[in-house]
Amino acid sequence: MKRRISRVRWRGNLFLSILLSLCVGSLFLMQNQYSKIMMLAKQTPQEQKPKIAFLFIARNRLPLDFVWDAFFQGDKEGRFSIFVHSRPGFLFNKVMTRSPFFYGRQVNNSIQVDWGESTMIQAERILLQNALKDPLNERFVFLSDSCIPLYSFSYIYEYIMSTSTSFLDSFADTKEGRYNPRMHPVVPVNNWRKGSQWAVLTRKHAEIMVNDDIVFPEFQKHCRRKSLPEFWIRLNFICIKQLMKSWTLSDGFILQKDLQISGCFGNMCGSLIGLAKFIFNTFDYEITQFRGIRVLLKWYFKVFSFMQPAEGWKEHNCIPDEHYVQTLFAQKGLEGEITRRSLTHTAWDLSSSRDRERRGWHPMTYKLSDATPKLLKAIKDIDNINYETEYRKEWCTSKGKPSKCFLFARKFTRAAALNLLNTSALVLR
Structure with missing residues (x-):
């Protein structure tokens, strides 16, 4: 009888030992996996820098x-x-x-x-x-x-x-x-x-x-x-129309005498010269795209052809x-x-x-x-x-x-x- 009791106890202890080992092993594996996940999470920002x-x-x-x-x-x-x-x-x-x-x-x-x-x-x-x-x-x-x-x-x-x-x-x-x-x-x-x-x-x-x-x-x-003064715009449009009819650009430069022939004088003439210089200095890498005066003048129309407000003197x-x-x-x-x-x-x-x-x-x-x-x-x-x-x-x-x-x-x-x-x-x- 005592032998049976001891065998039962031995088997019970063995079962408990195995069960405890499995639990400890599972916890260890879970902890190990968790550590790896946390390490990867910490490494991600370092690998992908801002x-x-x-x-x-x-x-x-x-x-x-x-x-x-x-x-x-x-x-x-x-x-x-x-x-x-x-x-x-x-x-x-x-x-x-x-x-x-x-x-x-x-x-x-x-x-x-x-x-x-x-x-x-x-x-x-x-x-x-x-x-x-x-x-x-x-x-x-x-x-x-x-x-x-x-x-x-x-x-x-x-x-x-x-x-x-x-x-x-x-x-x-x-x-x-x-x-x-x-x-x-x-x-x-x-x-x-x-x-x-x-x-x-x-x-x-x-x-x-x-x-x-x-x-x-x-x-x-x-x-x-x-906005620019309305009279300044209108007078320059007159000059532009004359230029579009008769004059072409071949070397990338605008001469003052050409503008004066078309009826542009004084500050208006200077403003067109300044505009041309600005364009050619800025776009000198694409000079071939600006060979024609018509292209230049279309650009000019686009920039300055805006409406003058009725109360221009109040503009900010x-x-x-x-x-x-x-x-x-x-x-x-x-x-x-x-x-x-x-x-x-x-x-x-x-x-x-x-x-x-x-x-x-x-x-x-x-x-x-x-x-x-x-x-x-x-x-x-x-x-x-x-x-x-x-x-x-x-x-x-x-x-x-x-x-x-x-x-x-x-x-x-x-x-x-x-x-x-x-x-x-x-x-x-």
């Missing part, structure tokens, strides 16, 4: 794509994405760009953009909407088609990602004529700001700009560039892209979250116009003769920015230490950029 979205605003193609091709080759870890807003229907393929980085990178919902109109802001919002679809894009850099990087990809990436703030040129606008009182009370004058459109935004600020449905409608209604000369983002962030109380300077250098030619009101509207364009190592060094050596309207000087810092102010620069012609790259003045790798 990216910078480069947002290009272009007329058609990107004339400086070869510069950016060299720049993007400096990244081997997939830390960037590219989006281009060009005219509707324009495709970036092997015919339109030699850089594979830009193949198919155009946004499909682009619009026609006019300088000095709210369509520029719409284009920026479209770019952000497309870039925000990628959750890894954490910084958003606005760039023009005449912009070049000044440093390698790694340097620029570390500079931008080292801070949690956006970079946005923003200062109080004290000049009369820009702020339209009709914006009040939605946009009060104390929140009115001015600055460069070439900003670097954090993801939070990019989402705020895209989702804004209060400030942007006010800009659409009340922030517009000032407001350029939306110079005010919108800055005013929006001031309105939202976000100025403490931005570094109030741009990372893109722009030189303003204050002597380019005899008209004081229009002087300085367009920045200088660097041509082949300007593209020297000395020029790049002068831009790179800038370490502070002076804001006269606020009586302050912004000393540039990065990672808490004094640094250079600018990572990008504009406006460069194709010839100028090619010369800088070929002479090794511009080192991007």
Whole structure:
């Protein structure tokens, strides 16, 4: 009897031991699997590093794509994405760009953009909407088609990602004529700001700009560039019609005597000459597309054939892209979250116009003769920015230490950029 009892106990203990072992083994396996899952979850963000979205605003193609091709080759870890807003229907393929980085990178919902109109802001919002679809894009850099990087990809990436703030040129606008009182009370004058459109935004600020449905409608209604005097437009149309009948362009230059023959004199003549020079300096990489004067004049009609308001003297000369983002962030109380300077250098030619009101509207364009190592060094050596309207000087810092102010620069012609790259003045790798 005792033997039977001992055997039963022995078998019971054995069964319990086996059962306990199975439980412990199962718990160990579950813990091991859980640890592996947690390790993979922790490794995923490290493997997929945050990216910078480069947002290009272009007329058609990107004339400086070869510069950016060299720049993007400096990244081997997939830390960037590219989006281009060009005219509707324009495709970036092997015919339109030699850089594979830009193949198919155009946004499909682009619009026609006019300088000095709210369509520029719409284009920026479209770019952000497309870039925000990628959750890894954490910084958003606005760039023009005449912009070049000044440093390698790694340097620029570390500079931008080292801070949690956006970079946005923003200062109080004290000049009369820009702020339209009709914006009040939605946009009060104390929140009115001015600055460069070439900003670097954090993801939070990019989402705020895209989702804004209060400030942007006010800009659409009340922030517009000032129209040209009606008599100036009509007289220039007379000159244009005469030119279209008789004169053709063969070498890319407009002579004053040709305009005088057609009946254009004085300031009108100078304005047409200035317009032609601007077009040929800007589009010298596509000079063959502007051989005919008719093409030039059609462009002229498109730019200046807008209606003169009945009360032109009450117009406010407001350029939306110079005010919108800055005013929006001031309105939202976000100025403490931005570094109030741009990372893109722009030189303003204050002597380019005899008209004081229009002087300085367009920045200088660097041509082949300007593209020297000395020029790049002068831009790179800038370490502070002076804001006269606020009586302050912004000393540039990065990672808490004094640094250079600018990572990008504009406006460069194709010839100028090619010369800088070929002479090794511009080192991007």
